[in-house]
Amino acid sequence: MLPLVLAGTAVLLASGLAGLRRAAPDAARRIVYGSSLGLCAALALAGLAALGAPPTVLRLPLFVPWVGAWFRLDPLAGFFLFVVNLGGAGASLYGLGYGRHEPTPERVLAFYPAFLAAMNLVLLAADAFGFLFAWELMSVTSWALVVAHHHEPGNRRAGFLYLLMATLSGLALLLAFGLLAGPAGDYGFAAMRAARPAGGAAALALLLALAGTGAKAGLMPLHAWLPEAHPAAPSHVSALMSGVMTKVAVYAFIRIVFDLLGGPPWWAAVVVLALGGATAVLGVLQALLQRDLKRLLAYSTVENIGIVFIGLGLAMAFRADGDPIGAALALTAALFHVFNHAVFKSLLFYGAGAVQAATGSRDMDALGGLIHRMRLTSFAVLVGCGAISALPPLNGFVSEWLTFQAILLHPDLPQWGFKVMLPADGALLALAAALAAACFVKAYGITFLGRPRSQAAATAMEVDGFSRATMAGFAALCLLGGIFPGVMIDALAPVAHALLGTRLPAQLALPWVTVVPVAAARSSYNGLLIFLFIATATSLTVLAIHRFASHAVRRSPAWDCGFPDPSPATQYTADSFAQPIRRVFAASLFRAREVVTMPPPGDTGPATIEKTFCDPFWDWGYAPVAGWIDRAATTLNVLQFLTIRRYLSFVFLALVTLLLAVALWG
C-alpha cells in the first residue's frame, strides 16, 4: 500500500501545475480541487487501513545517495494521514465552490495541492533528511498561500513573520535530528530508534523538538505568528492551516518524543504540562478579546493545541512513572482531540469563509442577523460552536472528558512536580473549557444572531451548494464523533499499542456503546444514550405542549422593557460582550484598560470609550528580541565595507582559532 500512497502524494504534488492555467480559471479550479478531493479521500482511506496493519517500509533512491529516502507507514502515521486527508478532502470540496470568489486563483491553485502533498510527505518520511525537506516544503507552500492576497494590508507582514518562525522551527528540528543521529550520523529513523541518545543530549534534543514542533503548532510563547498568518490565507486554506497543519506538528512531536527518543525523563512531562496549560488558557483569553472572526478562530486553535499538549504531557508523565495503561488513556485523549479539533475547526473556518463570501466582512461588529438568511450555514456553525465548547453530546466533550479522566487517574505520582502540575492543569483545562464556551457564544451570537449591523449583513445570501455540503458533512461528523466515541477510541488502540506497548480495553464490545476508559465503577459516559434522552425529551415535550396546552404564536415588536430602539447600534457588540471577562481576566494579564471620556454638561459632542490591551508576549518577548537583532545588525553593518586586506586577516584569524580549538579538543 505504501507505494500507492506515495504515488498518490506525487500526483497531488504535480496536480498544482494545472492551476497555472490562467486562461481558464474555472476549469483549473475544477481540476485542482476535484483531483485533490479524490486523492485526499483515497489517502484518508489508506490511512484508516494502515491503522490496523503492521508497519511497511520503503526506500527510494532519492536525496542523499548513501542514505536514500526512507518512507514508513505505521499506525501513528496512518491515523494522522486520515486526519490530514479528511481535512484536505473537506477543504477541496469547499474550495470547489468557495474558490469562485478568489480574485487571483492562480496564486492559490498552484500551491494548494503541493501544500497537501507536503503535509502527507511529512507523515510518511522515515529519515531526517526527507522529513525536513517535506517540513520546509510544507512551510514554503503554506507561506505562498498566506501571501496570496498580498495587497491587503497586514498580509505581507503576516507572511514575513510566518516565514521567520517557520525558519526557526526548521532550525530547531534540524539540530534535534542532529543530536538524535549522534556522532555516527545515520539519519534514518530506524537507526535513531536503535541508538537512543541519553543524558544531556537526549534532554537537549527533546527541548529542541518541543521548540521546533511547538512553533509550528502554536504552543506559547512561539504562537505569535499563528493568529496573523492563518486568517490572512483564503478561508479553506485557513481551515487547512489551523485544523490540519498544526496537527502535522503534533505528529512530529509524538514521532520524535514518543517513538525516536523512547522514554523521556519525568521533568520533560512537567515542562510540557506547564506549557500546555498556559497555552490553553491564554489562547482562549486572547480569542475572547478579538473582533475579527478568523483571528478569533486562530487564537482558539492555540487554545486547542494547549489541550492536546496537556494530554501528551500526561502521557509522558504516566509513561515515566511506569503506567502504560494510564499513558495510553492520556495519549488516546490527546489524539481524539486532534481529530475533533481538525473537524470542528475546519467547520468553523468554512463557516467564517461563508460569512466572508456572503457579506465581504469578517469584522463581527459589522455582522449580525445572518441566521435568517444563511440557514444551513448558521445551523452547521452552531454545531461547530457547541462542539468546540465541549458540550455533550458532541465530539469535543468526549476528548476533554477523557483528558479529565486521565488527570484523575494518578493522584499518587511520587514527583512533587506532578503533585502541583496535575491539579493546576485540571484547573487550567476547566477554565479554558468555560472560557471557550463564552468565546463561542460571543462569536455566534454577534455574527449570526441579533439584528444586522450593516447593509451587507442585511442583504447576505446563502452560499453555494459545495460549501453547504461540506459544512453539513463536518457538522454530522461532530455529532457522530460525540455519540459513537467508542469507534474512535478503538481505532486509536493500535497507535497506543505501537508507541506504548499497551492499549485501552476495547470499547465497542460494551453494551449500548458506553465509553469506560478505566473501570465501570470509576467513570463511564454514553454519548448515544445522552443524545437519545435529549432528543426524546425535547420532542415529547414539544408534542405534549403543542397538543395539550397551546400552539398559538403572535408576532409583535420586541418588548425590550417597553423601549425598543430601532437602531441596531443599541445591540451588544463583540467588544461589549467581552467587557466583563476582559475586566475580570485580562486587566492584569493583558493590561486591558478602558477610558471613558464624557463631554462636559452642555456640550453636545459624543462620549467616547477607548479600549486598549497589549500582548505580553510581544512586549516582553518578541519586541525586545527583534530590537537586539536590529541593534546587532546595525553594529555589524560596518563589516560590510572593509578592504580586501581586512577580510583576508579575518579569514586567517578564523582559521587559526578553529585550528587551536581542534588542537585543544584532541
Next chain:
Amino acid sequence: MILSLLVQGVQMSLVLLAAPLLTGAVRKVKARWQRRRGASVLQPYRDLRRLLGKDVVLAENASWLFRTAPYLIFAFTWVAASLVPTFAAGLIFSWTGDLIAIIALLGAARFMLTLAGMDIGTAFGGIGASREAMIAALAEPAMLMIIIALALMAGSSQLSTIAEFMASSAAGPRVSAALALVAFVIVALAENARIPVDNPATHLELTMVHEAMVLEYSGRHLAMIELAAALKLLLMVSAIACIFGPIGLVVAGPAGAAAAAPGVAAIGAYTIGAAAYAGKLAVAAVLLGTFESAIAKMRVFRVPNLLGGALMLGLLATLLLFVSRGL
C-alpha cells in the same frame, strides 16, 4: 430489571414534579422572613399552568433558535437532573454520564440560553448574556475543581459511587470535603442565579442577569425556561444532599437492594429514602430562604471575587488530596 426501570422512571418524574414545589417553598420562607404571608407553595404550579395556556408573543425578528431553545434548555436540564441520585443511588441509567457530564449538560443548557438572549438583538439580552458568560467562566471551573476533589476522594467521578463512598464509613471527616462543600454551595448559588450573585425576584432590569436573558420570552416558552430553572435548583440541592448528606439514601442500587431483600423490604427501603429526600428538600428550602433574606445582592463586579474564592477552595481541596489521600 422491571423494578430498576420503574425506579428510574419514578426518579425522572419525581424531579419534574418536585421542582416547582421546592421553588415555591423557598419563596414561602422568604415571604415569612419579610413578615408577609406569601403565596401558597403551590403557586409555581399555577404559574406554569397559566403560562402554558397563553399565546406566545414572539418578537418579529426572532429566529428558529429562539423558538427551539426553551425546549432544548428544558431537555438538557431534565436529563441532567435525572442522572443525580435523589432517594436512591446506582439507578439503571446512572452510568450514562458521570458528574462531569452532568455539569457539561448544564453548560449546554446555559449555552443555548445565552444565545437565545442575544437572538432578538436588544441591549438587555446582551447584558444578561455577557454577564452570564462571565459568571459561568468562573463557576464552571470551580465546579470542575470540586468534582476533581470528590473524584479523588471516592476514586470515581460517578455520582452514585461518590454518594456510596460518602455514605460509607471510609469517608470520615476530611478537610478537603469541608472545603469542597463550601465551594459547592457558592457555585450552586451562582449557577441558580440566587442572591448574592443574582436576584430571581428582581424587577430592576439593570441588576438582572438571568431575568434579562429571558426578558423576551412569553407563554409556553417562558414556562419551559421557568421549569428548567426550578429543575436546576432541585438538581443542585439533590447533588449537595447526596454527596454531603447521604442519610437514608438507598445506596446498594436497585439490583443489590432487591437481591438482598426482595419485595416488601426493598420497597420499604425506597420509602425511607424518599422520606429522607423530602426532609432534605425542606431543610434546603428553609436554609436557602433564610440565607437569601439575610444577605444583600453583590455588585456584579464583586461576584468574580466570590466565585474566584470558590475556585481557590476547590483547587486547595484538590491540592490537599494530591499531597495526601487521607486529608
